[in-house]
Amino acid sequence: MKALNLYFSATGNTEKIAKQIDRTLGEQGVLVDSVKVSKDGMEPDILAYDLVLAGSGVYTWLPGKPMIALFDKLREKYVREGDILPASPRRQGKRAVVYCTYGGAHTGVKEAVPAVKFLAQLFDHLGFEVIDEWYFVGEYNGKLRPMSLKGRLGNIEGRPSEADLREVSEKVVGIMRV
Numbered sequence: 001m002k003a004l005n006l007y008f009s010a011t012g013n014t015e016k017i018a019k020q021i022d023r024t025l026g027e028q029g030v031l032v033d034s035v036k037v038s039k040d041g042m043e044p045d046i047l048a049y050d051l052v053l054a055g056s057g058v059y060t061w062l063p064g065k066p067m068i069a070l071f072d073k074l075r076e077k078y079v080r081e082g083d084i085l086p087a088s089p090r091r092q093g094k095r096a097v098v099y100c101t102y103g104g105a106h107t108g109v110k111e112a113v114p115a116v117k118f119l120a121q122l123f124d125h126l127g128f129e130v131i132d133e134w135y136f137v138g139e140y141n142g143k144l145r146p147m148s149l150k151g152r153l154g155n156i157e158g159r160p161s162e163a164d165l166r167e168v169s170e171k172v173v174g175i176m177r178v
């Protein structure tokens with residue numbers, strides 16, 4: 001099985017999750033390509049993988065801009081090449097997991113849901129089975145740091161924590177059983 005672990009991380013939180021995913025998949029004997037999305041980065045060939053995990057930090061309810069730009073480019077390419085078809089026929093054995101890290105200061109997990117649903121749609125359009133959606137808490141960095149103490153989720157300083165990373169590993173082991 002070949003896996004792609006595609007992620008965007010502006011302040012390092014999602015990167016911690018992505019690295020844990022990479023480590024755990026490796027321990028499970030899965031060949032994994034981990035790719036950090038950047039402004040002028042490469043376009044991975046999603047269809048070359050059996051399992052794709054895609055994650056991002058949440059910025060104004062959506063994934064980071066470079067992730068949105070990449071997904072727009074990929075969607076256009078797959079439509080042009082006839083890989084995205086009306087009714088989105090299923091692709092045997094192709095699976096995806098979408099995830100985010102989020103601060104949730106205003107409305108909690110509800111403000112992370114649109115970001116994860118956005119990521120899921122490219123895979124659903126391509127005919128992948130989206131087997132799970134993962135939401136991990138990530139502290140606010142930079143100027144918004146005080147939001148880590150003032151929001152709906154209470155004190156989220158230091159998240160993702162060691163316990164969060166253990167949860168990541170458990171979830172990765174869990175999806176390998178699917």
Ligand SMILES: Cc1cc2nc3c(=O)[nH]c(=O)nc-3n(C[C@H](O)[C@H](O)[C@H](O)COP(=O)(O)O)c2cc1C
Nearest residue numbers: 009010011012013014057058060061101103104138
């Ligand atoms: C400028 C900025 C805007 C943010 N907007 C949101 C938001 O709308 N909703 C939310 O839940 N979290 C928001 N966050 C918190 C981030 O989603 C959280 O810190 C996440 O873990 C960042 O991931 P990253 O470090 O991988 O980019 C914001 C953080 C920053 C710095």
